Amino acid sequence: MSNWVLNHGLSALVIVVWLGINIFLFVYYFHFYEYNTEFYYTRQITGSALAWARAPAACLNFNCLLILLPVCRNLLSFLRGSCVCCRCSARKQLDKNITFHKLVAYMIALHTVIHIVAHLFNFERFNDSQQSTGQTLDAVLSRVGNNDSKWLNPIRSNETTPSYITFTTIAGLTGVIITLALIVMITSSTDTIRRSYFEVFWFTHHLFVIFFAGLVIHGIGRIVRQQTEESMEVHDFLFCQNRTADWGSIAECPIPTFRGGAPMTWKWVLAPMILYVFERLLRLYRSQQSVVITKTVVHPSKVLELQLQMKNFKMEVGQYIFINCPSISQLEWHPFTLTSAPEDDCFSVHIRSAGDWTDSMFETFGGDKFERLKQIQPRISVDGPFGTASEDAFHYEVSVLIGAGIGVTPFASVLKSIWYKYENSDAGLKTKKIYFFWICRETQAFEWFSDLLRSLESNMEQLGKPDFLNYKLFLTGWDSAQAVHFKVHFDKETDVVTGLKQKTHYGRPNWDKEFHLIAQAHPKTTIGVFLCGPQPLAKALEQCTNKYSEINPLGVHFHFNKENF
Template sequence: MGALSNLSDFFLYGCCSNGFSSGSLSSLRKFVQKWKKRLTNKHEFLNYWAAEGQKLIVVSIWFFINIFLFTEAFIRYFYYISSITVPTGVQKVPFFVALARGFGQLLNFNCALLILPTMRTLLNVFRSLKFGSIFPLDKNLVFHRYLAYWIVVCVIGHTLGHYLNYACCWQLYDSATTPLQACWWNKFGTTGNVLCVVMFIMYAASAKTYRRTKNFTVFWYTHHLFVVFFVLLLVHGKQFWAWFFIPMGLYALERIMRNLRGSEMTIVKRVHCLPSRVIHLELEKPSFRYESGQYCFLNCPMISQHEWHPFTISSAPEEEFLQFHIRCVGDWTNTLMDVFNPAQRPTVEINKPTTPDGSDYLIRVDGPFGTCAEYVFDFEYVMLIAAGIGVTPYSSLLKHFKFRLDAASSGQAPPLKIRRASFYWINRDEGSWEWFSDILNQLESENPDFFDIHTYMTGMLKAEDVKKIMFASSEYQNQSSTKDNVQQSGKVDIMVRALHKYEPQSSDEMRLDRNDIIVVTEQDESGWWMGTNTTTKQTGLFPANFVVKVDHVTKMVDSTKRNFGRPNWDAEFSEVRRFVEKNSPSGKKPKVGVFVCGPAGLSKQVYSFAVDKSKNSTVQFVFHKENF
C-alpha cells in the first residue's frame, strides 16, 4: 500500500507541478486522488466495491478478452506478413497489416456482442436465474452504448491500418493503378467504406441531445439500419459469421417472441390528460403477469404500425387495470396527446374512449420487462428518489407496498421484509403534483410508520402562490390570534382534503368523496366549515373532522416534509442512517437500498452521498439507478 501511495504521489507531482493547494487542484489530480483513496483505504475500497463490484468484474473480463484477441491477431499476422516474399520495388510493412487485423478481430468480437444487451427477453431470462444477480443487467443499454463507442475506436484503427497498407503496397492488388483504387477495387474495400457511411448515419441520429427532443422517430428508423450494417459485415469479414452465428440466432428468436407478444390488442378503458402534458392511460389488463417497477413497450396503430416506445407501469399488480403515466415530450407522445386531447385543454378525462367510427381504441403491449426496482424487496430499508415523471416505477411500488401491508395485517400474506420506505419526489412544475397526490396522501395517513414521504418543489412560484402557502400554513395559523384574522387580512383561503366520504344530511351541506379538495371560505368553532369542492364545484357546509389541511401546491397534508427548493441530501441520508442504526440489532451491518429514477445529475449526486455516508458507518447504502 505504501509503494502504491508513493507511486500515485509521484504521478500527481509529475502531472501537476504546482503542488497540492486546494485552490489549484485540477480535475486530473482530483481523479487520481479519488482512486488513490479507493485503493489504499480499506473502507473506501469496500464501499466502492459494494456499489460498483458487478460492473468492474464484467468490464475487467471484457477488457482482458479484448487485449488477448488483439495481441493474438497482431502477432499472428505480423509474423505471417514478415515471412512472405513480395516483388522487387514493393515496400512490405507488416506492422500496418497486423494493426488492421488486430482491430479487425476486435470488431468481430464487439460487433457480435453489440446486439446482446438489446435482447430484452434474454435479459428477463437472466433475471429469473439464481446466478443472474451477479450481472449488472440494469446497465445493459449503458454497456451497449459504450460498446458502440469502442467500435468507433476499432474502426479507426482497422481503417487506418488498411489505408496505410494500401498506400505502401497498392501494386499488389490487381487492376489497381493508384492507392485510392486499391481501397475500393474489391468487395472488402467497398463494403468497408460503405459500413463507415452507415455507421455515421446511425451514430449521428443516436446522439442523446438529438433523440431525446422531437427526433425519436428519426433515431428509431435510422437505428434499423443495423440490418444493413450486419449484412455488410457478413460480406466484409471472412470470419465474422462464426462470431455472429449464436447472437444472430438468439436475436431471431427474440424477434419472433416480440411479435407473438405484441400481436395481442389491448383495449383502452380510460384516458386522463393531466397537467404538465401527462397522459394517464388505463388499459384492460393483458394476459401476462407483471411485478411492480417493470416496464412495457407500447404501440399505437393509429400513430404508427411499427413504432414501439418503452413506458414504466404505474399501477400495482393488484389493481384492476394496467396503467401508464406518459409525459408528452417527443414526436410520438405529442401525437398521442393530439389523438386523445385535440383541443389541448389543460385537463381532460375520457371514460371508455372510442374512435370516430365508434370502435374501441386499441394499443399493443409488449412486456413486461424487469428493472432494478425489483431488487427493492431485498432490503429492510429503502430510499426511493424520483424527479418528475420518474415517479412512475415508485408509484407502482408504493401502491404494492400498501396492498401487501393490508394483506399481511389480515393474515392473507406474509409480512414484507421492508420495514420502512422513504420516498422523495422532486418536481419543477406545480401541476405535476396532481399525478399522484391522492395516492401519497392515502399512504401517508394510513401507514405513517412505514411510509416516510418528502416532496420538493424546485420551480419558480408566483407571488400569489407564495402568499397562499405562507398564510395558509399551519405555523402561521398557529401564531395568529384567530383564524378569521388570517382570512380577513391575508385574503387567503385554506385548502383541505377529504379523508372520508360524507353524505349530506340537509340542503345546506355538501357531499364529500375521499380525496376531494375543498377550498375553505369560512371556519366555525362548532366544527362545521363552509367551502367549495374543487371537484364537483358544489358549495356548502361539511364537518371539519372529515378533512385535513393541505398546502396549495402539492395538495398534500401540510407538514415539515413539504419542501420548497432542492433536497439537502447530506441531512436526508444522515437522518435515514440514524433511524436505521437505532432500529437495527447491534453487531449487524444493515443495508439500505437507494433507488433513483431521474436525470443523470441527480443520480450522480445521490450516488456520491450513498458512498460517502457508508464510510465509517454500520449502515451500507446500496445504490441502484433506473434508466430514465
C-alpha cells in the same frame, strides 16, 4: 471506498475483463500476423500494416459478438428473473446494459479506425509494388499469380488503382458501406440528437441490419493472402527470398502460391444475430396481441393515464413496457414505466405530453377526439414488460425511492403494491421502512399522485403502520402569488398544495442532511436507493451513498440504483 466497491466493484470487474480480452486479442493476433511464417511474403509488401489491420479485426469480431446482447430486453428480463436468488449487486449489473452497449460501440469505432488506416497503408504499398518494374522481392511477389487465383497482390495490373479496388471488390465495397453505417449510427446516438430528435436516432440505429450484413460478407473476397502449406513445403522462403531470378527454374525455388484466409466473422456474430432475431420475433408476436383500453384519465400538467388489459400479461413492480399507436406512427415504439401494481386487474401507464409523439397520444386519447372515436377505438400495441432496478425495492429492509417529475411513475407501482401486501397481511414482506422523495417544478404535477399518497396515509394508520412510509414532496418552481398563498395557509392541518398531512417542502432537498438522518435511523442496515430522474441528480445521490456508507462491513450501507431505458 468499501461502498464504492459494493456499488461498482462488479461493474469494474466486468469492464476489466472485457478490456483484458480486447488487449489479449489485439496482442495475440498482432503477434500472429507479424511473425508467422506463412505471412512472411505478405509482409514483404505490406510491412507491419498487415498486423495493424488484422489485430483490430479480431477485436471487432469480439465486440460485434457483444454489441447486440445488451439490447436483447427479453433476454435481460429472463436473466433478472433467473438470478432472483443472487445478490442485488449482481442483478443490478443488468441495469447498466445501455452503458455497456455504448462502451462496446466506442470500442468498435476505435478498432474500425485502426483497421481502416492500416488497410489504407496496405493498399498504397500494394499499388507501389505493382507499379514497380524492377526485380525487388515485393515487385516480383506482386506479379505472382496474375493470371490465376494464386496471387498475393490484389492489385494485379498497372491500370488498377486502390480506389477502383475499394469500390469494386466485395471487401472494399462492404467496408465502405459498414463504415458509413457505423458513422451514421454513432453520430445520431449523441445525447443532443437522441433527446431532441428521437425519431432520427431510432430510425438510423436500424442501420445495424446493413452493418451486420456487410460485416458477415466482408471477408468473402479473401483479400488478405498467405503462402499455402503445399508451397511452403517445397519453397523455403529463407533460401529463396534473395534468388527471385531463379524462381520457377530451379527445383528448390518453385514459384510460390498463395491463398486467402477463410472468413471468420460469421462464426463470431451468428449466435447473437440468431438470438436477436428470436428477440424481434417475440416482440412482433406480442405486439400483435389484443390490447383493450379500459379507461383514460387526463391529469393536470398534461399527463395522460391509460388503463389497459392484455391476455396473459404478468408484471412485477417498477417494470416498463413499450407502446406503439399505429394511427400515430407505424414504426415508433416508446418506453413507459408501469404505474399499476401486479395485484391490479389492469395495468396502467402515465404519459406526459413532452414531444410530437406524446402530444399526439394526448390529443388522441385525452381530448374530445377520443370521445368521438370511442366507437372506433385507436389501436394500441404493447411490448413487455421488461425488468428494471425498481424490481429490487422489496429486497431491502429499508428502501429510499426518489422521483423527479414524471420519474415518480415506477414508485407508484411500488407504493400501490405495498398497500396490497399489507392489506392482505403479507408477513413475508422484507421491507420495513420506505422513504419516498418526489421533486416537481409545478404544483399541478402533485395532483394526480396525491390521491395514492392520501390513501396510503390513511390505510397505514388503520393497519397500525403509520411510520412505515416517510415521504417528502419538494416543489422547486412557484411564482410570487403562489408564495403569498402558501404563506397565508401555512398553519393549516393539511398541506395547501396536496391536501396531505405531510407538508410540501419548497426548494431542492438537502441530500447530505437526508442521508445523514436515514443513516442514523438505521444503523447496521443495507439500504437500497432507487432513482428515476436526470443524470446530474444521479451523480449527487451516488456521492451521498458513498459518503454516508460506513467502512465497517456491519455498518450502514447504501446501494444506489438508477432507472435506465
